[in-house]
Amino acid sequence: MKPSIKQLTCRATTHLVSDARDRTLAPEEAAQLSDHLEGCGACRIASRQFEQLFAHLDTLLARKPEL
Ligand SMILES: [Zn+2]
Numbered sequence: 001m002k003p004s005i006k007q008l009t010c011r012a013t014t015h016l017v018s019d020a021r022d023r024t025l026a027p028e029e030a031a032q033l034s035d036h037l038e039g040c041g042a043c044r045i046a047s048r049q050f051e052q053l054f055a056h057l058d059t060l061l062a063r064k065p066e067l
Contacts, residue, residue, distance in 0.1 A: 007032075007036070008032050008033065008035070008036040010036075010040060010042065010043055013033060013037070013040070013043045013046075014046060014047075014050075016029055016032070017033070017043075017046070017047045017050050018050060020033075021054055
C-alpha cells in the first residue's frame with residue numbers, strides 16, 4: 001500500500017541525477033530517485049558514471065587556467 005509515488009522513467013532519473021548537482025532535490029524527488037536506482041541497474045551504473053564525471057569536472061574546474 002504505497003501512496004501514489006510516481007514511477008520515474010530512466011530519462012527522468014538521469015535528469016534528477018544531474019539536477020542534484022545544481023540544486024538540492026526535494027525529499028520526494030530524492031525518494032523517487034533512490035527508488036528507481038534500487039530497481040534499475042542501468043541507471044545505477046549511469047549515476048555512478050555521472051558522479052565520476054562530475055568529480056573529474058570539479059578537479060578540472062578547480063585548476064584555474066593561468067592567463
Ligand atoms: Zn532506469
